[in-house]
Amino acid sequence: xxxxxxxxxKIVLAPKKLYAGWGISVxxxxxxxxxxxxxxxxxxxxxxxxRQRSNNSKKEINNSSIGTILMSGLMGIFFLMVxxxxxxxxxxxxxxxxxxxxxxxxxxxxxxxxxxxxxxxxYIILPKPVNDKTFVLARLxxxxxHICKTxxxxxxxALIYLxxxxxxxxxxxxxxxxLFATLFSIFLINAVYIIILKITTPEKFKNIxxxxxxxxxxxxxxxxxxxxxxxxxMELQNFEVAHSSWLILVPSYWLACAFNWVFTFQATxxxxxxAIIGFVLPVASIYVVIKYLAPSFNQKLAMITGSEGASPTKxxxxxxxxWNIGESIAAKVTTNEIEKTGFxxxxxxxxxxxxxxxxxxxxxxxxxxxxxxMLLSGNTKGISLQDLRNDSSKSVYTIIIGIYFSSILVLTxxxxxTYSDKFKASWMFYITxxxxxxxxxxxxxxxxxxxxxxxxxxxxxxxxxxxxGPSIIPNIILGITxxxxxxxxxxxxxxxxxxxxxxxxxxxxSGMFIRTIFMLFIxxxxxVIHFYIFRNTVFIIVAFIISVTLLFFLANNLRKIxxxxxxxxxxxx
Amino acid sequence: MNTTxxxxxxxxxxSYGINQVLKGINLEVYPGQVLGYIGPNGAxxxxxxxxxxxxxxxxxxxxxxxxxxxxKEAVSAKKIIGYVPELAELYDVLTPFEYLQFMGALYxxxxxxxxxxxxxxxxxxxxxxxxxxxxxxxxKGMRQKVxxxxxxxxxxxxxxxxxxxxxxxxxxxIMVKELISKLAKDGKTIFYCSHMMDVVEKVSDRIILxxxxxxxxxxSFEELKEQQGNQSLEQIFAHLTSKDSIGKAADDLMNxxx
Numbered sequence: 001x002x003x004x005x006x007x008x009x010k011i012v013l014a015p016k017k018l019y020a021g022w023g024i025s026v027x028x029x030x031x032x033x034x035x036x037x038x039x040x041x042x043x044x045x046x047x048x049x050x051r052q053r054s055n056n057s058k059k060e061i062n063n064s065s066i067g068t069i070l071m072s073g074l075m076g077i078f079f080l081m082v083x084x085x086x087x088x089x090x091x092x093x094x095x096x097x098x099x100x101x102x103x104x105x106x107x108x109x110x111x112x113x114x115x116x117x118x119x120x121x122x123y124i125i126l127p128k129p130v131n132d133k134t135f136v137l138a139r140l141x142x143x144x145x146h147i148c149k150t151x152x153x154x155x156x157x158a159l160i161y162l163x164x165x166x167x168x169x170x171x172x173x174x175x176x177x178x179l180f181a182t183l184f185s186i187f188l189i190n191a192v193y194i195i196i197l198k199i200t201t202p203e204k205f206k207n208i209x210x211x212x213x214x215x216x217x218x219x220x221x222x223x224x225x226x227x228x229x230x231x232x233x234m235e236l237q238n239f240e241v242a243h244s245s246w247l248i249l250v251p252s253y254w255l256a257c258a259f260n261w262v263f264t265f266q267a268t269x270x271x272x273x274x275a276i277i278g279f280v281l282p283v284a285s286i287y288v289v290i291k292y293l294a295p296s297f298n299q300k301l302a303m304i305t306g307s308e309g310a311s312p313t314k315x316x317x318x319x320x321x322x323w324n325i326g327e328s329i330a331a332k333v334t335t336n337e338i339e340k341t342g343f344x345x346x347x348x349x350x351x352x353x354x355x356x357x358x359x360x361x362x363x364x365x366x367x368x369x370x371x372x373x374m375l376l377s378g379n380t381k382g383i384s385l386q387d388l389r390n391d392s393s394k395s396v397y398t399i400i401i402g403i404y405f406s407s408i409l410v411l412t413x414x415x416x417x418t419y420s421d422k423f424k425a426s427w428m429f430y431i432t433x434x435x436x437x438x439x440x441x442x443x444x445x446x447x448x449x450x451x452x453x454x455x456x457x458x459x460x461x462x463x464x465x466x467x468x469g470p471s472i473i474p475n476i477i478l479g480i481t482x483x484x485x486x487x488x489x490x491x492x493x494x495x496x497x498x499x500x501x502x503x504x505x506x507x508x509x510s511g512m513f514i515r516t517i518f519m520l521f522i523x524x525x526x527x528v529i530h531f532y533i534f535r536n537t538v539f540i541i542v543a544f545i546i547s548v549t550l551l552f553f554l555a556n557n558l559r560k561i562x563x564x565x566x567x568x569x570x571x572x573x
Numbered sequence: 574m575n576t577t578x579x580x581x582x583x584x585x586x587x588s589y590g591i592n593q594v595l596k597g598i599n600l601e602v603y604p605g606q607v608l609g610y611i612g613p614n615g616a617x618x619x620x621x622x623x624x625x626x627x628x629x630x631x632x633x634x635x636x637x638x639x640x641x642x643x644x645k646e647a648v649s650a651k652k653i654i655g656y657v658p659e660l661a662e663l664y665d666v667l668t669p670f671e672y673l674q675f676m677g678a679l680y681x682x683x684x685x686x687x688x689x690x691x692x693x694x695x696x697x698x699x700x701x702x703x704x705x706x707x708x709x710x711x712x713k714g715m716r717q718k719v720x721x722x723x724x725x726x727x728x729x730x731x732x733x734x735x736x737x738x739x740x741x742x743x744x745x746x747i748m749v750k751e752l753i754s755k756l757a758k759d760g761k762t763i764f765y766c767s768h769m770m771d772v773v774e775k776v777s778d779r780i781i782l783x784x785x786x787x788x789x790x791x792x793s794f795e796e797l798k799e800q801q802g803n804q805s806l807e808q809i810f811a812h813l814t815s816k817d818s819i820g821k822a823a824d825d826l827m828n829x830x831x
Contacts, residue, residue, distance in 0.1 A: 143606075341678035345664075352666040352707070424662040428723075433651040484642035500664065557790045563647075 004035045004069070008145045022290065024134045032125065032138040037145065068152045075103065076154040089260045090253070091270070093174075096158060097181050097252030103154075104147065104185040136290060137309030143186060151182050164426050166263075173262050180282040184251060186286035194289070210358045218365030220256050254278030274402055326351075334443055338434060342443025346417065346499045348453055353500075359416050363409040364456055368463070371402040396472055396534055399464045403479035403482055404527030406456050410487050411519065413452050417444065418497040426501035437498060444499040445491055445558065449484060457483070472543070474540050475530075481547045482526050488554035490519050496565050575813045577640075579604045579731060579762050580625065585634035587688055595619045595632070596786035598747065602779075604730070607753060609777030611770070611806075613814045617786045618766050619659065622735050626656040638731065652680070655729035659766075661716035665708040669695060672708065673726060680727040681798045687726070694722040698745070703803055713740030721749065732756060733764040738772065741761040774806040784814045 012033070016026050082095040124133060155178045196208055258278035261267040267275060269363035326347035332338040350356055375398050420426075434440065457480045464472045494515045533539035578601035585598040594617045602608050612618050624628045624636060636643040638650035653736050663672060670691060677687035695701050698718040708716060717740045724732060734753075738746050753763055753776050767773050773780060774794055782790035782797075790797055790813055794806060801809045811819050 073647060337678055337681065341675055344676050345667075348667055348671060349664060420664070422662065422664055424660070425659055425664045427628055427656075427662060428676060428679065430628050431651060431654065431656045432676070433648040433681065435648050 002041065002066070003114055003147070004066075004149060004358075005041065008519060009033055009037065014145060022133060022137075023131065024137050025131065028130055028134050029138050029141070032130075032134075033142055033145070034140075034501050036142045040146065044071045063110065068149055072150045073153040073156065076157040079154070080157055081159065083158075085428070089263065093177075093256035093259050094250065094253045097177075097255045100154070100178065100248070101181055101185050101188075104182060104528050105189055108229050109554045126429065133290060139527060140186065140190070140286070140289070144182070147182055147568055149352050151178065170259075170263055173259055177278070180258075180278065181252070181255055183282035183286055187282065188290060190289050191285070207354065210354045214358060214361045214365070218362050218369065221362075221366050222369040235298070236504065249324050251278075254281070276499045304409065326447070326451075330447075331442075333446050333450065336439065338436075338439040339443040339446075339527075342440035342499070344443075345440075346444030346447040347451055349420075349500050350417065350447065353420070355421060360395075360452070362414045363412050364459070367402065367409055367456065368459060370405065371398065371460075371463055374398045374401070375463075389406065395468045396475065397531060399460065399468065399472060400475065400479060400527065400531055400534060402461055402463070403476070403483060404530070406453075406460070407490075407520065407523040408481060409456060410453060410483065411490060411516065413448060414445075414490055414495050417448055417499050418495055418502050420500035420502070423501055423503045426498060429498050436560065437563055438559045438564055440498060441491065441496065441561060442555065442559040449487060453483065453487065474537060475534050478540050479530060481544060481551065482530065485547055485551050485554065486519075486523050486526065488551065489522060489560060492558060492570065493555060496561055498566065576603070578602055579639050580764070581635075582621075582625075582639045583635040585621070585623065585624065585632060585636060587629065587632040593785055595624075598634075598783070598786070598788060599790065600781065600791075602762055602764065604762050605757055606779055607757045607777045609764060609773035609780040610764060610766045610783070611768070611773055611780065611810060611811075612783040616783045616814075617733065618783065621783075622656075622733055622764070622766055626650050626654055626733050638722075652727075653730040655724035655727065655732045657720050657724035657732070657734045657737050659739075661713055661720060661740070663716060663720065663723075664709065665711070665716070666705055668705050669700060669722075670704045672719060673723055676723045677726055682727055690726055691722070694725065698722065714742055714745065718745065718787050719740055729761070731762045731764065733766070735766045736768065737765075738767070738769065746772075770805070770807040770810055780806070782813055784809065789813050 011032075013026065013030055019026055019029065037124045079099055080098060082099065083092050155175060159171050159175055162174050165207050192212075195211075255278045257267065257271040258275040261271060261275040328343050330340045330343040330347070370522050376394060427436065429440065457476075460480075461476055530543070533543060580600070580602035582598050582600040586593065587595040594625055598617075598621060610618055610621070613725055620629065624632050624643070624725070625638070626652065627643060630644065630647070641647075641650040643650055667675070667812070673691045673695075674684075674687060677684075677691070687693050691700070692704075695704050699720070700715060702716065703711070708719065710718070721737060724734070738749060741749065750772065753765070757763055757778075763776075765773065765777055777794070779793055780790070780797060781788055790800070792800070797806070797809055798804065801812060804812070
């Protein structure tokens with residue numbers, strides 16, 4: 001264990017008597033936490049994954065937390081921009097804590113399935129004589145330590161800023177309040193999860209969580225895009241949050257008021273109330289989680305992974321569903337049995353794999369948000385659809401940028417389609433007599449296009465029609481065809497892999513980064529060319545013909561991929 | 574008995590990095606044989622199986638299946654092999670029906686025939702009610718049944734079974750054992766890989782014992798008994814593969830309490 005972990009462990013275990021009073025076994029708590037932290041440190045973070053694979057060495061991973069710490073530090077520096085907003089503490093800190101809490105919640109949401117709902121706990125800890133309260137507190141503290149590694153470096157820049165601008169006391173008060181904010185964030189997410197567990201069946205739980213994750217990710221992205229623009233419209237220097245009465249409902253306002261009151265000893269009645277809430281609530285909320293929500297938590301959790309719900313319901317009526325939609329598309333777009341099989345396989349896997357949805361679908365949201373923001377932000381004085389239509393060249397190029405931006409989504413989707421945590425199940429491709437694995441790959445790429453990309457294309461089309469009108473249709477068609485060409489190019493250059501056949505932890509091929517850059521460069525080039533010809537219908541038609549020809553060539557080429565061009569099966573086993 | 578071997582392995586070597594797992598396996602299996610392939614953990618059993626069914630291709634030596642070289646004509650060889658893997662690894666967001674249909678399609682089976690067989694096989698395994706249910710809620714035994722069906726679906730000549738009974742209930746175990754002998758009577762070759770000595774003893778008519786990458790015993794159970802003295806297969810196994818006395822190891826374990 002590294003020094004950060006050890007120090008943090010000592011801190012969280014300090015109130016031993018308090019824990020014991022709650023009926024928690026401190027020695028058990030300590031050992032659970034020690035080993036969880038040890039395991040955390042050996043799980044590679046994203047930076048280390050890349051480095052490890054590119055060296056092709058099997059170096060053991062230690063101290064992966066240090067990378068995370070550096071990243072959060074940068075984030076904290078970015079947060080400092082709120083101190084340029086307005087000129088009183090409450091305004092500064094309301095915004096600061098708002099960003100802080102949102103960012104933390106985002107981290108929590110994305111880490112929760114692996115940290116809070118660690119399924120291995122069911123096998124390792126639940127059969128041992130550990131009581132529910134100890135178990136839940138261990139989880140909470142684990143998350144807390146996990147978060148501290150993010151929170152402390154993130155808070156540090158503002159802490160230093162406040163200490164220099166005012167004095168050390170301001171720094172200390174701020175620091176304590178950030179811890180409160182952290183507690184509150186833990187409570188928020190925890191309560192949401194526990195409530196969902198209470199009201200739904202464990203089977204559906206994971207699905208609901210993944211939809212929340214998707215929604216939340218999009219929401220956060222949208223707010224990051226929109227909030228600064230809205231702020232930009234306010235009078236920057238004289239802006240003050242203090243006079244809106246609804247603010248009493250905003251958690252970050254409570255904390256800001258608490259800071260102001262303690263630091264200046266001045267507060268209005270409302271600010272005092274807010275400050276008191278700010279102090280009491282985080283502590284109370286954690287107490288509520290442990291006392292009332294925890295006891296039923298474990299049982300429910302055990303059910304998530306357990307075999308409950310395997311009752312033999314006959315789902316014959318249901319069976320007609322997705323398989324048949326997929327099948328009717330497959331019948332039209334695939335040319336032989338193997339390709340059709342590949343299509344249907346990927347179609348079903350994509351529509352059902354939680355992992356795939358969580359990683360890919362938020363990006364669709366991002367692109368929509370980005371596009372809308374770009375279209376709206378162009379005109380600062382009173383936006384109306386009519387204006388946009390009149391000023392159509394601007395809108396057209398925004399739409400074109402949108403189309404080529406979606407290359408990034410496609411790249412994500414293609415990458416995700418080759419991974420699966422069930423990658424070992426891909427033995428089936430290797431033992432069956434498939435002459436050309438290219439047929440399977442071709443089928444799954446088609447499934448990706450029809451299930452994933454056409455959806456994006458449709459959204460783009462709708463946005464374009466709303467903002468620009470029918471005149472843009474030829475450009476949209478060319479753009480979408482080009483994008484399909486780009487999909488095939490990406491696969492041909494970088495991802496000649498069978499669908500859902502690679503392990504996530506074992507992914508980065510050396511040189512992949514350069515290839516990714518190269519692919520994005522191609523998209524950029526195609527996009528720029530399109531941008532220069534978008535007014536000229538003749539050029540568009542010519543470009544369209546070239547694009548379609550290229551598409552046929554690439555699609556045919558892809559189907560000819562042989563086993564030799566695919567990574568050796570032995571890598572997987 | 575047919576004199577041309579259906580599986581022929583000559584001088585098979587395989588290493589993972591510096592760790593040599595197979596050190597010259599020579600083996601000929603004839604049609605209709607039920608071959609029990611046994612050995613201690615790490616002896617190279619799974620590696621042999623993976624090479625036989627085409628999962629591992631970077632080996633040295635020659636492996637032919639019904640005359641097809643596993644390196645050059647793998648596709649033809651794979652057509653006549655059915656494989657039931659050891660761990661229940663399958664894409665469990667699919668339903669058994671979808672999964673088996675997918676497998677059938679990969680083997681290039683006729684769709685109608687395939688559906689018919691899926692229905693019959695799943696009914697035989699009493700899984701007809703679960704046919705359209707996703708496998709992520711399935712127990713280990715249920716998954717194993719689906720895997721067994723996937724290995725038999727295309728009516729292969731060679732069936733490679735790697736611990737096929739794991740997770741199955743007693744009734745299914747009896748059923749599978751009977752199935753194995755019926756398949757053998759039908760002329761199928763069974764390559765049976767397992768740690769369960771009592772089952773291997775009963776189902777196989779030829780037993781191969783490997784240890785540290787080489788074959789240390791080869792023959793029917795009767796022949797092995799003649800060579801090694803009248804012992805159970807378990808005792809023969811222990812005698813041939815363990816240096817220290819196993820009884821002592823158990824004593825040592827008990828002594829750990831003191």
